Amino acid sequence: MEFDLIARHFTRPTPGAVLGVGDDCALVAPTSGMQLAVSSDMLLEGRHFAPQDSPAGIGHKSLAVNLSDLAAMGASPRWATLAIALPADDDAWLKAFARGFFRMADAHGIELVGGDTTRGALTISITVIGELPPGEALRRDGARPGDDVWVSGVIGSAATALAYRQGRLFMEQIDAAKVLPALYLPTPRVALGIALRGVAASAIDISDGLLADLGHILERSAVGAVVDLAALPTLPVLQRYLHESVARDCILAGGDDYELCFTAPAARRDAVLEAAARADTPVTRVGRITADPGLQVVGADGHALAITRTGYDHFAA
Known part of the structure; x- marks a missing residue:
């Protein structure tokens, strides 16, 4: 059932990766001379969104908040992984969630290359990977008096x-x-x-x-x-x-x-x-x-x- 769920809702072509969804690991090749920026965020039902919230909206927001971390570093989005715990295999909910998730992904050119699913309280954990030129990251430690x-x-x-x-x-x-x-x-x-x-x-x-x-x-x-x-x-x-x-x-x-x-x-x-x-x-x-x-x-x-x-x-x- 787990692999059917992934195949139905979260498997798409990933031309920017060497190997995407379907194996033990994804394989990605960073652009020559670029550094990778990596960030993870977790969203829990009842903490970050309500049970009655739109699943498409949850899909949008779950990726958007991760992309915001890449934005704060000045990184260009490339790849993401998605781990999701689900109370049940709700096909309609997952279809809508995936629609919102991939709409945001397509808007920013980011590819879903892997992840995991399990049964449990609704929890969404996403890792995003971006890239940027060495020495150009927007860090938190660069502010100076007078700025x-x-x-x-x-x-x-x-x-x-x-x-x-x-x-x-x-x-x-x-x-x-x-x-x-x-x-x-x-x-x-x-x-x-x-x-x-x-x-x-x-x-x-x-x-x-x-x-x-x-x-x-x-x-x-x-x-x-x-x-x-x-x-x-x-x-x-x-x-x-x-x-x-x-x-x-x-x-x-x-x-x-x-x-x-x-x-x-x-x-x-x-x-x-x-x-x-x-x-x-x-x-x-x-x-x-x-x-x-x-x-x-x-x-x-x-x-x-x-x-x-x-x-x-x-x-x-």
Whole structure:
């Protein structure tokens, strides 16, 4: 049954690999002179998605969040493996999941070359492999005092959608409809990551919340930062809910955005904007790197705001 399942839903031609699905291991040949970038992510039902969520959407998101890690390193996607535990052999669910997964894979030229299946609580684990020129990876340890802090796209939408879905934030239905797609169908910024090679000094994808993820850059780079709350890019609809503390929390610490947060020298602002234009992705300058350690968020009056939460805790109850 396991091999029939794989053959029905997850076996496709893999012209970019030496050997794809069907053997004990896949065989891949990196482009000559390139380095490999490898990342894994796991999604659990009840933790990262709900039982009632669309299987096609889950397929899309499960690969998108992995591709976002490649984007944060400036890597070009090449191959992926998929390990999935299933409560039952639900053919209709798997067909829809595979449709969403391969739609995202085809959009970014990534091939599924292997994986595993078993019976158990619904769990999806994906490993992605990309490549990039040596010395051009966008790492977390490159931020320097005086650098600008940038964010791609808009942030806070996915966390706001989750707060609405969980009943923690009341929104008009017409407003909720504008933020829900960010939760279910995130867009990995692969083209921007590639365009920022040689321009950005450091980068990370925003998966656990802007402050938490920027904090990882600060820790690895041994620097601090000041972030301007008013500069943070959000959908206009979110501005109508900023009187609610949960809405501001979603913007600063909500997570699930899968946008890029990156730093670059102030002298390279034009180069950043040119890279963003090539990637057809908006970017916004939201702060600056400081020599003094710590992370401050300042309001319109220039005073630091009290921050009680920085991001998602994977081991919280």
